[in-house]
Amino acid sequence: MTTSVVTGPERQTTGRSWSLPSSLHHINRHGRLTTMVLFLPPALLLFTIFVVIPIGEAGFLGFFKWNGYGEVTDFVGTRNYEFLAGQRVFKSALFNTGLVILVSILVQLPLALGMAMFLAQRIRGSYFFRTIFFLPFILAEVATGLIWRFIYDGEFGLVSAIWGVFGAEAPFVLAERGLAMYAIMAVVVWKYFGFHMMIYIAGLQNIPRDLIDAAKVDGATRWQVTRYVTLPLLKPTIMISVFFAVLGSLQLFDLVMPLTGGGPSNSSHTIVTYLYQFGIVRLRIGFGSAVGVVLFFICLVFALLYRRNLFKQA
Amino acid sequence: MNRLFAVPFAIAGAMAIGHGAALAETTVKWLHIEAVPANQAAWEQLARDYEAQNPDVTIEMQFLENEAFKAKLTTILQSDDRPDIFYSWGGGVFEAQVEAGVLRDIDDIMQDGWADTLSPAAVNAFTYDGKIYGAPMLVSQVGFWYNKELFAQAGVNAEDIQTWDDLLTAVQTIKDAGITPIAAGGADKWPLHFYWTHLAIRLGGKAGFEAAVGGEGFNGETFVKAGELFNQLNALEPYQRGYLANTYPEAAGYFGDGNAAMHFMGNWDYNVQRSNSVSKEGIPDDNLGWFPFPSVEGGVGEPTDTLGGINGWIFSKDASDEAVEFMRFFTNQENQRMMGREGFFIPVAKGAADEMQNPFFRQVSENISASNYHQIFYDQMLGPDVGRVVNDISADLAAGVITPEEAAEAVHEAWEFEN
Numbered sequence: 001m002t003t004s005v006v007t008g009p010e011r012q013t014t015g016r017s018w019s020l021p022s023s024l025h026h027i028n029r030h031g032r033l034t035t036m037v038l039f040l041p042p043a044l045l046l047f048t049i050f051v052v053i054p055i056g057e058a059g060f061l062g063f064f065k066w067n068g069y070g071e072v073t074d075f076v077g078t079r080n081y082e083f084l085a086g087q088r089v090f091k092s093a094l095f096n097t098g099l100v101i102l103v104s105i106l107v108q109l110p111l112a113l114g115m116a117m118f119l120a121q122r123i124r125g126s127y128f129f130r131t132i133f134f135l136p137f138i139l140a141e142v143a144t145g146l147i148w149r150f151i152y153d154g155e156f157g158l159v160s161a162i163w164g165v166f167g168a169e170a171p172f173v174l175a176e177r178g179l180a181m182y183a184i185m186a187v188v189v190w191k192y193f194g195f196h197m198m199i200y201i202a203g204l205q206n207i208p209r210d211l212i213d214a215a216k217v218d219g220a221t222r223w224q225v226t227r228y229v230t231l232p233l234l235k236p237t238i239m240i241s242v243f244f245a246v247l248g249s250l251q252l253f254d255l256v257m258p259l260t261g262g263g264p265s266n267s268s269h270t271i272v273t274y275l276y277q278f279g280i281v282r283l284r285i286g287f288g289s290a291v292g293v294v295l296f297f298i299c300l301v302f303a304l305l306y307r308r309n310l311f312k313q314a
Numbered sequence: 315m316n317r318l319f320a321v322p323f324a325i326a327g328a329m330a331i332g333h334g335a336a337l338a339e340t341t342v343k344w345l346h347i348e349a350v351p352a353n354q355a356a357w358e359q360l361a362r363d364y365e366a367q368n369p370d371v372t373i374e375m376q377f378l379e380n381e382a383f384k385a386k387l388t389t390i391l392q393s394d395d396r397p398d399i400f401y402s403w404g405g406g407v408f409e410a411q412v413e414a415g416v417l418r419d420i421d422d423i424m425q426d427g428w429a430d431t432l433s434p435a436a437v438n439a440f441t442y443d444g445k446i447y448g449a450p451m452l453v454s455q456v457g458f459w460y461n462k463e464l465f466a467q468a469g470v471n472a473e474d475i476q477t478w479d480d481l482l483t484a485v486q487t488i489k490d491a492g493i494t495p496i497a498a499g500g501a502d503k504w505p506l507h508f509y510w511t512h513l514a515i516r517l518g519g520k521a522g523f524e525a526a527v528g529g530e531g532f533n534g535e536t537f538v539k540a541g542e543l544f545n546q547l548n549a550l551e552p553y554q555r556g557y558l559a560n561t562y563p564e565a566a567g568y569f570g571d572g573n574a575a576m577h578f579m580g581n582w583d584y585n586v587q588r589s590n591s592v593s594k595e596g597i598p599d600d601n602l603g604w605f606p607f608p609s610v611e612g613g614v615g616e617p618t619d620t621l622g623g624i625n626g627w628i629f630s631k632d633a634s635d636e637a638v639e640f641m642r643f644f645t646n647q648e649n650q651r652m653m654g655r656e657g658f659f660i661p662v663a664k665g666a667a668d669e670m671q672n673p674f675f676r677q678v679s680e681n682i683s684a685s686n687y688h689q690i691f692y693d694q695m696l697g698p699d700v701g702r703v704v705n706d707i708s709a710d711l712a713a714g715v716i717t718p719e720e721a722a723e724a725v726h727e728a729w730e731f732e733n
């Protein structure tokens with residue numbers, strides 16, 4: 001592996017001395033073909049093994065009743081999908097996932113952007129706060145979940161202490177069907193906004209200083225500079241960040257499990273925790289695969305539409 | 315000691331001659347879910363003792379928390395790193411494992427005198443299709459643990475709680491006295507499913523359950539009524555605040571700290587409420603009481619019918635003979651006696667329960683002996699899928715989001731989906 005990487009560039013420069021057929025020789029201009037032959041197979045192989053085959057398998061298993069053991073024989077047609085469509089908990093899981101996406105885009109990203117604009121300036125303490133806000137992102141998801149589970153505890157947690165100051169009895173937010181999902185979303189925002197903030201800071205630092213100076217010389221107000229110079233130039237970065245936020249929300253799992261595990265009484269499931277609890281834990285791998293297929297198509301449709309409509313403009 | 319070791323030794327010796335390879339160092343991987351430190355220490359000791367007696371065997375103990383164990387087991391069993399021995403509650407989950415071919419049967423070794431040392435009902439719980447697959451270890455019963463001091467404070471007498479209505483009255487009285495009536499680990503759901511299940515047992519009796527799994531399903535009157543009665547209790551809001559976010563261990567600790575008057579749980583809670591309390595002492599014996607699930611007016615189930623478990627150890631498909639022999643040692647009469655004497659649980663080896671000192675366990679042991687119908691936990695009995703649905707609907711009923719009809723229908727639907 002190491003040798004091929006080292007010899008790659010050399011071959012590029014000496015490519016002409018090779019005895020390639022002339023047609024290939026033409027394609028291999030600048031060593032493109034060599035690069036492709038060398039670098040494509042490993043990636044393609046990994047992609048096939050870990051992405052294409054599992055997706056194909058899930059698609060196949062989605063039509064079977066299979067408990068994960070032994071032979072796959074019990075073909076049930078579209079029954080898994082029909083069952084899924086009729087399930088109350090799945091609908092609420094879809095709704096919750098949608099809610100997480102909305103909150104990510106409408107709350108988390110503006111917050112991250114605001115912080116980034118503030119902290120991208122060379123002001124005292126900006127490095128310190130960048131680090132502070134980025135720290136939650138570094139924390140492992142499960143650890144975060146457990147910490148917040150404690151914070152939310154209505155008896156001993158931070159939330160109850162705050163309520164106690166006002167002499168009130170704190171609610172057990174994770175035990176309330178109407179609140180648990182929002183409590184989870186608060187943690188999501190807390191944990192990931194630092195990551196998006198960092199992306200924005202990087203984007204902001206790429207904006208040439210003279211453009212902003214020029215706008216100021218032309219008499220633009222601070223708001224106008226932001227609105228007409230900074231934001232348009234930041235658009236590619238924002239697009240990337242939205243993309244991450246949405247796909248991250250669709251895959252939200254490891255934060256929810258320690259916090260509520262989808263409870264109380266299955267009210268805070270996301271698509272993935274639903275898949276886990278109702279597919280894997282219950283030994284209904286076929287059914288779980290059907291959920292996986294649905295999730296896959298949601299992701300796929302989003303990715304395609306997003307690329308087509310937004311990246312192009314950007 | 316020597317006499318008891320003689321049999322396993324002879325067998326191990328015979329096998330060593332048969333397969334020369336068996337003499338080589340064998341590691342037995344043993345996956346357990348025992349979280350009470352005293353029990354863990356005793357088990358560890360037995361494992362070390364066995365290793366001392368069998369220098370060519372190494373016992374590797376692995377621990378997983380109850381819920382994590384259930385969730386991961388399917389995957390673990392199909393990995394190359396699977397344990398040789400792991401915990402089982404019998405029932406439908408166990409049967410699914412047998413059907414899937416991931417278990418090793420131990421029929422020949424069991425028939426070789428081992429089964430005779432155990433209670434037939436316990437052996438039966440791990441028999442499927444005429445073959446014995448598991449080594450049963452303990453029986454348990456679910457009932458109401460209560461805190462005598464808090465009962466006295468509220469002016470409630472446990473002996474007066476004979477019927478479901480009595481229980482409701484008691485709960486209301488305790489609540490009026492400003493005490494949390496019942497601790498519940500609602501986040502784990504299964505602690506709540508005991509209510510729905512036990513009500514169904516009282517309402518329908520053995521015949522009710524047999525008719526349901528025999529083809530009638532779970533949307534009949536018995537199961538709707540179980541939900542209705544359960545809701546009568548839920549309407550009183552008897553549980554600790556935030557119970558739907560509390561796991562079983564948390565609820566056990568809550569009860570053990572003396573914060574709730576009752577905990578509806580299996581007899582194992584005797585130890586768990588201790589180890590999970592702040593003081594690690596739990597409620598002292600003289601302050602702790604136990605009463606069985608009350609009877610239900612109009613129910614055809616007998617008041618002596620019990621809900622509980624018969625738990626034991628089963629073996630993954632390539633488990634070594636050494637693993638089976640170790641379990642034979644671990645669950646032999648002497649060790650079972652010791653475990654009963656130490657109050658870890660109610661052992662199933664014949665006569666092993668006689669030496670139990672723990673008065674509660676003695677009582678439970680008598681209850682189970684007197685019971686004509688010992689129902690294994692629904693969530694294990696009905697298999698991994700339907701069982702979980704029973705847990706779900708129990709939590710949903712407690713949370714007040716579905717009606718008793720919807721609850722019964724959901725279980726029925728899942729059961730039909732499976733059958």
